[in-house]
Amino acid sequence: MSHFTKCELKLTNLAAIKKALADLQVQFAEAEEGNTVTVRGYRGDTLQAKMCINMGTYDIGVVANPDGTYELSADWWGVETTKGVSEAEFSAQLNQRYQYHNVKQACEEKGYSLEEELNEEDGSIRLVVRKWVSE
Numbered sequence: 001m002s003h004f005t006k007c008e009l010k011l012t013n014l015a016a017i018k019k020a021l022a023d024l025q026v027q028f029a030e031a032e033e034g035n036t037v038t039v040r041g042y043r044g045d046t047l048q049a050k051m052c053i054n055m056g057t058y059d060i061g062v063v064a065n066p067d068g069t070y071e072l073s074a075d076w077w078g079v080e081t082t083k084g085v086s087e088a089e090f091s092a093q094l095n096q097r098y099q100y101h102n103v104k105q106a107c108e109e110k111g112y113s114l115e116e117e118l119n120e121e122d123g124s125i126r127l128v129v130r131k132w133v134s135e
Contacts, residue, residue: 010069010070010071011062011069011070011071011072011098012068012069012070013098013101013102013105014050014051014070015101015105016098016101016102016105017051017062017070017094017098018030018051019097019101020094020097020098020100020101021053021094021097023097023100023101024093024094024097026053026054026055027053027054028051028052028053028054028062029051029052029054030050030051031049031050031051036048036049036050037049037050037051037052037061038052039052039059039060039061039073039074040057040058040059041058041059041074041075041078042058042075042077042078045075047061047063047073048061049061049062049063049064049073050062050063050064050070055074055079055082055083055085056082056083057078057082058074058075058078058079058082058083059074060072060073060074060079060090061073061074072090072091072094074087096123096125100125100127103127104127107127107129110131111131112129112130112131113129113130113131114127114128114129115128115129115130116128
């Protein structure tokens, strides 16, 4: 019986996922084009994924969906009991850093530059961007 459970977090930008994981200082391995990496779960169960986030004894997989989105899949009980981080905690941390990098990338692609970044008391991040337009 598999203990892998999918997380509700939907991601679309692989570059932003990798930057977010680097921010969180977690090790991960990415599959080469056309291949997958193995994600470890309970009692030797495995799962094939685009990326494997190393959480010690158990891993978190970044699984590619046919629609171009990615989702997290793991034995969350195993991750929580061995690393002390729950699915909700990890998802919230990853989601914030993912959204940060996703927004920055989108702004840069549209010609905006980051002018200011403020970390608010409530944990949110405020980005101020500017675009110079010549007439």
